[in-house]
Amino acid sequence: MAKEKKLVASITSMEEDFAQWYTDVVKKAELIDYSSVKGCMIIKPAGYAIWENIQAELDRRFKEAGVSNVYLPMFIPESLLNKEKDHVEGFAPEVAWVTHGGQNELQERLCVRPTSETLFCDFYKNDIHSYRDLPKVYNQWCSVVRWEKETRPFLRSREFLWQEGHTAHATAEDAVERTEQMLNIYADFCEEVLAMPVIRGQKTEKEKFAGAKATYAIEALMHDGKALQAGTSHNFGDGFAKAFEIQYTDKNNQLQYVHQTSWGLSTRLIGGLIMVHGDDSGLVLPPKIAPVQVMVVPIQQQKEGVLEKANALYEALKGQFRVKVDDSEKSPGWKFAEQEMRGIPVRIELGPKDIEKGQCVLVRRDTREKVQVSLEEVSEKLSILLDTIQTEMFERAKAHRDAHITDAHNYEEFKRALEEKPGFIRGMWCGDRACEEKIKEETTATSRCMPFEQQQISDVCVCCGKPAKKLVFWGKAY
Amino acid sequence: MAKEKKLVASITSMEEDFAQWYTDVVKKAELIDYSSVKGCMIIKPAGYAIWENIQAELDRRFKEAGVSNVYLPMFIPESLLNKEKDHVEGFAPEVAWVTHGGQNELQERLCVRPTSETLFCDFYKNDIHSYRDLPKVYNQWCSVVRWEKETRPFLRSREFLWQEGHTAHATAEDAVERTEQMLNIYADFCEEVLAMPVIRGQKTEKEKFAGAKATYAIEALMHDGKALQAGTSHNFGDGFAKAFEIQYTDKNNQLQYVHQTSWGLSTRLIGGLIMVHGDDSGLVLPPKIAPVQVMVVPIQQQKEGVLEKANALYEALKGQFRVKVDDSEKSPGWKFAEQEMRGIPVRIELGPKDIEKGQCVLVRRDTREKVQVSLEEVSEKLSILLDTIQTEMFERAKAHRDAHITDAHNYEEFKRALEEKPGFIRGMWCGDRACEEKIKEETTATSRCMPFEQQQISDVCVCCGKPAKKLVFWGKAY
Numbered sequence: 001m002a003k004e005k006k007l008v009a010s011i012t013s014m015e016e017d018f019a020q021w022y023t024d025v026v027k028k029a030e031l032i033d034y035s036s037v038k039g040c041m042i043i044k045p046a047g048y049a050i051w052e053n054i055q056a057e058l059d060r061r062f063k064e065a066g067v068s069n070v071y072l073p074m075f076i077p078e079s080l081l082n083k084e085k086d087h088v089e090g091f092a093p094e095v096a097w098v099t100h101g102g103q104n105e106l107q108e109r110l111c112v113r114p115t116s117e118t119l120f121c122d123f124y125k126n127d128i129h130s131y132r133d134l135p136k137v138y139n140q141w142c143s144v145v146r147w148e149k150e151t152r153p154f155l156r157s158r159e160f161l162w163q164e165g166h167t168a169h170a171t172a173e174d175a176v177e178r179t180e181q182m183l184n185i186y187a188d189f190c191e192e193v194l195a196m197p198v199i200r201g202q203k204t205e206k207e208k209f210a211g212a213k214a215t216y217a218i219e220a221l222m223h224d225g226k227a228l229q230a231g232t233s234h235n236f237g238d239g240f241a242k243a244f245e246i247q248y249t250d251k252n253n254q255l256q257y258v259h260q261t262s263w264g265l266s267t268r269l270i271g272g273l274i275m276v277h278g279d280d281s282g283l284v285l286p287p288k289i290a291p292v293q294v295m296v297v298p299i300q301q302q303k304e305g306v307l308e309k310a311n312a313l314y315e316a317l318k319g320q321f322r323v324k325v326d327d328s329e330k331s332p333g334w335k336f337a338e339q340e341m342r343g344i345p346v347r348i349e350l351g352p353k354d355i356e357k358g359q360c361v362l363v364r365r366d367t368r369e370k371v372q373v374s375l376e377e378v379s380e381k382l383s384i385l386l387d388t389i390q391t392e393m394f395e396r397a398k399a400h401r402d403a404h405i406t407d408a409h410n411y412e413e414f415k416r417a418l419e420e421k422p423g424f425i426r427g428m429w430c431g432d433r434a435c436e437e438k439i440k441e442e443t444t445a446t447s448r449c450m451p452f453e454q455q456q457i458s459d460v461c462v463c464c465g466k467p468a469k470k471l472v473f474w475g476k477a478y
Numbered sequence: 479m480a481k482e483k484k485l486v487a488s489i490t491s492m493e494e495d496f497a498q499w500y501t502d503v504v505k506k507a508e509l510i511d512y513s514s515v516k517g518c519m520i521i522k523p524a525g526y527a528i529w530e531n532i533q534a535e536l537d538r539r540f541k542e543a544g545v546s547n548v549y550l551p552m553f554i555p556e557s558l559l560n561k562e563k564d565h566v567e568g569f570a571p572e573v574a575w576v577t578h579g580g581q582n583e584l585q586e587r588l589c590v591r592p593t594s595e596t597l598f599c600d601f602y603k604n605d606i607h608s609y610r611d612l613p614k615v616y617n618q619w620c621s622v623v624r625w626e627k628e629t630r631p632f633l634r635s636r637e638f639l640w641q642e643g644h645t646a647h648a649t650a651e652d653a654v655e656r657t658e659q660m661l662n663i664y665a666d667f668c669e670e671v672l673a674m675p676v677i678r679g680q681k682t683e684k685e686k687f688a689g690a691k692a693t694y695a696i697e698a699l700m701h702d703g704k705a706l707q708a709g710t711s712h713n714f715g716d717g718f719a720k721a722f723e724i725q726y727t728d729k730n731n732q733l734q735y736v737h738q739t740s741w742g743l744s745t746r747l748i749g750g751l752i753m754v755h756g757d758d759s760g761l762v763l764p765p766k767i768a769p770v771q772v773m774v775v776p777i778q779q780q781k782e783g784v785l786e787k788a789n790a791l792y793e794a795l796k797g798q799f800r801v802k803v804d805d806s807e808k809s810p811g812w813k814f815a816e817q818e819m820r821g822i823p824v825r826i827e828l829g830p831k832d833i834e835k836g837q838c839v840l841v842r843r844d845t846r847e848k849v850q851v852s853l854e855e856v857s858e859k860l861s862i863l864l865d866t867i868q869t870e871m872f873e874r875a876k877a878h879r880d881a882h883i884t885d886a887h888n889y890e891e892f893k894r895a896l897e898e899k900p901g902f903i904r905g906m907w908c909g910d911r912a913c914e915e916k917i918k919e920e921t922t923a924t925s926r927c928m929p930f931e932q933q934q935i936s937d938v939c940v941c942c943g944k945p946a947k948k949l950v951f952w953g954k955a956y
Contacts, residue, residue: 036558036600037588040551045616048547069526073518073637074552074590074621075574080514093580096553098590100575101625101636110515112552112576112590122514138523143552143620147579158579159551 013280018224029283032153039151039158049291070138072119075110080118084243090210094147112145120166121244139165154271162266168258175259179235182263183216186231195286195394201449213237219448221401222275225422227475233263283343287386294323295344299351409458425474427462435463448473491758496702507761510631517629517636527769548616550597553588558596562721568688572625590623598644599722617643632749640744646736653737657713660741661694664709673764673872679927691715697926699879700753703900705953711741761821765864772801773822777829887936905940907950913941926951
């Protein structure tokens, strides 16, 4: 038992130090490793397999929504990045610059893409001529680079993986519609697949994307009460089109500017998964995203017939579930601890006594509940159990989130709530950037979003007391 | 008809100018677009969809072979790149260097990965401790950068997409076995899925990968008689392990160096597909890799019931095939020309007269052969037809390849064959690098590989006349 203890004891508890708990989990669950490149991470098989599942499911939903995948260069010439004023101001301070190709200095510096609006604009400028060419609904799966000073695995890394969609439309309405459609795809995906409840809303002017007319976002609440921006969708109107001269000929043979959107979701979401569902034994993965849904653990596997039966069970289940058998020479207790660390939703224990009785034991990772199931019914029961786990994980996360939303009617209540019950604070806002800045400076909380479902919980701004315009979700954020 | 003519006439014929034909096809079939970043390409939806199919099928085969996917940083610190002498000599002259992050100059330059051996070594050095940690069989799908002077879409681009596998093993034999296994996976994939016959063999010392002990390759023959290296697999022995000190403790508690391999296949393969199967009407795609396998073209679609029937046909076929309906307002002739350009394997023509007779017409892209098929049987016949096309495309490509292999017994025959019948030349070789260099300088042909299936077609070297050691496939190459 010494070894098992060591494995489990090696995680700091959430209560003690949430940040250290997070770091321990990403390392011990073998999701990432640190690399020799400062601020960049190595995504190991267990971490990358989660990303592959995110990609597969999201890509399927994208394609149903008429999205085509493309691939654009990873480099952006400096002059191209400079074309849209707000955009370059937002990104230039944090890009990596390529100055030499082989032995030669380049005539013009190239930045490694921090995001690809400018490249897509340059492409669309040549590719769009007539209304018949619209809409363009393209996406790419790639890595991007932002030269951050403080980094944390998944949450803030100098290089990260993401998808970035970039669309061009004939009308302003089409662009708004697409921006909302993609935000809803993100939100549904987070809730249905990652069991992660999110708030859908619009960013304030201060928090919107550099160069956007409007930014929509989904915001999730982590276990420590901090918010995580889990995905964003931007409406650019015709701002970029004017900067890049992207025009089309309409049905009346008139030149018109296109209207554009972009939307992105990244490996940061894996950080969200960890912090929404994890516990002091490690990762807890929702069945729909778990690379391994079920691990069969033979008990007393050296006894005759045990391994055979475990393998037979694997064969019976593998068509329907992502299942594995752990037939390594480790002790069962060690295996249990490892699988808990990795967040595998269900383990099946199968020993000589179970086999005698024609049964096995299903153990849930999330609640640790055990049920005995006859071997004949295991496939059917497992299917129901995985659905139950998925549903209950969402419900638990939602209950936790809802229990950590506090309404504040004035600045005193606002500050007290932040101190006493970290989470989202709902507070009215006058619309003035000065109030956002004051709140951020004094409390480090920021406006997370103006939810689509607005409500008038007070008539005055939670900060300055002037007439209120919008309900805002506030919070400290990753 | 004017428009159709324009579309078709806009491709240069292969006979007239093969290079221009290639450029025309990649543009007109909308596979790529040029970008503002010199030497980098934009992969458009039709091109990227081919890459997605390559990825999906190859990744499936990798996973069956025990490969796990990971993701390592795109940057390599200069000091890390410098650790293996041969490797840095091979790659340093053609890498892009990042010198600044944001406003600050970096303390150490970072190159954008041209390939990731050094990063994987650095990772494995920390990740491998005991024989229990072996083998490591990891792969990543990513883009790499090589600062080439002359570029061509897919074939040689400053940035390209690929997969790179990197493995570490306990013994030299395990590494050799993995190198061969992966080469065979590549070869089988090319032949079975891309209908592209390949020669499997080993590279000479001169042509092997920088830092490798042995490089194996698959070589395909293009329509113009030039060779294309379609995939490579390298055995490093313990060379990199010694440079990076990657050691493990064996069962006897002794420290041992690991043995490593790497293997890669890239978007260059799409260039190969074009040049093996294409014709003067554009692309010809093998059914197994074609993003759209079947296009339904309604004839006189404005007539009552035609579009309805076309859509019903689509509904009946979509579960089994990758099928689309072209119900745009273009003329049927224009649609035919477009689909030929895009290489869609089969089109189904369906007009009022066909509907009356309860039939439709299947037209093969590769041979243009037409068959009338009753609407009841269309799914079954289509399935057989696509298999036939796949098989016959491979057979035609193989017949062309075999017809362009010439045996040369001396240097005169060698040079004459290169002039008169461009293709592979089989010629014996003494093993001396000087002969390879002389042949390359005088004829521009290079040693492509020493085939696994060796044969003694002569006792003397085709260049110098000294005793021969190996049969070599020679040829001009992309």
